[in-house]
Amino acid sequence: MLPWLLLLICALSCVPTGIPVSDVSLETRPTGGWVMEGNKLVLICSVVNATGNITYLWYRGALGSNLETKIQHSLSAEFEITEVKRRDAEQYYCAADNGYGPVLSELVSITVRVPVSLPVLTFGDSGIQAMLGDLVELHCEALRGSPPIFYQFYHENVILGNSSAPSGGGASFNLSLTAENSGNYYCEANNGQGAQHSEVVTINIPGRQSDDPLRSPPRPVLQESSYLNSPGPEQIQSVYENVNVVRGDEIYSLVYHIQQELEPAAAQHVKTHGASEVSRVFSEIYSKPRKEDITDMDYENTI
The missing domain is CATH 2.60.40.10 (Immunoglobulins)
Incomplete structure (x- = not known):
C-alpha cells in the first residue's frame, strides 16, 4: 500500500468526529453561591455544544483539587456535597471533554452560611x-x-x-x-x-444605702408583750441612777432599775392585792441595804 494512502486512512480514523464541547459553565443549587451549613450543595456543569460522550470533572480551589469525574452522554452533569461544612466555603470550577481536549468553566465562589447559636x-x-x-x-x-x-x-x-x-x-x-x-x-x-x-x-435591684452599716448598727426592736396588763413598748425603758446615801449604818450604792413586764401570775396578783402591795415588794427587792463598817469613811464626798 502506498505510504500516502496509509497516512490518509490514519488521519480519517484518528481525528474524532462530531462537535467539540464549547461554552462550559458551572452553576450551583441553591443559586447565588450561598448555602446553609448542613444543607446539600449541588454543582452543575453544563456545555452548550458537544457530541458523543462527555467527560465531566469538578475541582475545588484555584489549584484544582479533583473532587469527582463522570462520563455522560448529555450536555450537563451534577455533583453533590450532601452535607456542607464550613470548610466547604471555597472556589469551584468544572471541565468538560469529548475527545477534543478539556474546556474549563469560570471559578464560582461558594459561601457557607452558619446559623447563630444560642446567645x-x-x-x-x-x-x-x-x-x-x-x-x-x-x-x-x-x-x-x-x-x-x-x-x-x-x-x-x-x-x-x-x-x-x-x-x-x-x-x-x-x-x-x-x-x-x-x-x-x-x-x-x-x-x-x-x-x-x-x-x-x-x-432584683435593691436601693442604695447611704449609711455605713459598720458605723450605724441596727437599732433594737422593741417587742410587744403577750402578758395581760403589761406596759406598751413605748413604756419599757431603762433608768440608771447612781446613789450614794449614808443613813446610819446603811449604805445604798449603785442601783439599776429596769421596768419589767409582769407575767400572767403577777398581773393577777396586782388585780387581787392591789398595786400598792406589789410596789412595796419591788421596793424591797431593789433597796436592800448592804452593811459596811463606815467608821473611817469620809462623808464629805458621799453626801
Missing part, C-alpha cells in the same frame, strides 16, 4: 448584683454564626434597644438602673438564618 446574656462586671443607679453593660454574644449578626435586648418582653456586629462576635447595650428595671431579661441574635433567644436572666 449568652451577661451583665457587665457587676453581674446580677447591680444596685440602684448603677450603669450596667448588657452584653449578648452568639459563639457561632456567620456575620453580620443583629442583636436585640429585652426586658419583660419589651425591646430595650438593639445593636449589630458586622464582623461577628457580640454586642452591648448600656442601661442605667432604676427601681423599675428589676425583672426578667434576655437577648436575641439573628443573622438572617433564624433568630435565637438567650436564657432568661432575672435581677
Whole structure:
C-alpha cells in the first residue's frame, strides 16, 4: 500500500468526529453561591455544544483539587456535597471533554452560611448584683454564626434597644438602673438564618444605702408583750441612777432599775392585792441595804 494512502486512512480514523464541547459553565443549587451549613450543595456543569460522550470533572480551589469525574452522554452533569461544612466555603470550577481536549468553566465562589447559636446574656462586671443607679453593660454574644449578626435586648418582653456586629462576635447595650428595671431579661441574635433567644436572666435591684452599716448598727426592736396588763413598748425603758446615801449604818450604792413586764401570775396578783402591795415588794427587792463598817469613811464626798 502506498505510504500516502496509509497516512490518509490514519488521519480519517484518528481525528474524532462530531462537535467539540464549547461554552462550559458551572452553576450551583441553591443559586447565588450561598448555602446553609448542613444543607446539600449541588454543582452543575453544563456545555452548550458537544457530541458523543462527555467527560465531566469538578475541582475545588484555584489549584484544582479533583473532587469527582463522570462520563455522560448529555450536555450537563451534577455533583453533590450532601452535607456542607464550613470548610466547604471555597472556589469551584468544572471541565468538560469529548475527545477534543478539556474546556474549563469560570471559578464560582461558594459561601457557607452558619446559623447563630444560642446567645449568652451577661451583665457587665457587676453581674446580677447591680444596685440602684448603677450603669450596667448588657452584653449578648452568639459563639457561632456567620456575620453580620443583629442583636436585640429585652426586658419583660419589651425591646430595650438593639445593636449589630458586622464582623461577628457580640454586642452591648448600656442601661442605667432604676427601681423599675428589676425583672426578667434576655437577648436575641439573628443573622438572617433564624433568630435565637438567650436564657432568661432575672435581677432584683435593691436601693442604695447611704449609711455605713459598720458605723450605724441596727437599732433594737422593741417587742410587744403577750402578758395581760403589761406596759406598751413605748413604756419599757431603762433608768440608771447612781446613789450614794449614808443613813446610819446603811449604805445604798449603785442601783439599776429596769421596768419589767409582769407575767400572767403577777398581773393577777396586782388585780387581787392591789398595786400598792406589789410596789412595796419591788421596793424591797431593789433597796436592800448592804452593811459596811463606815467608821473611817469620809462623808464629805458621799453626801
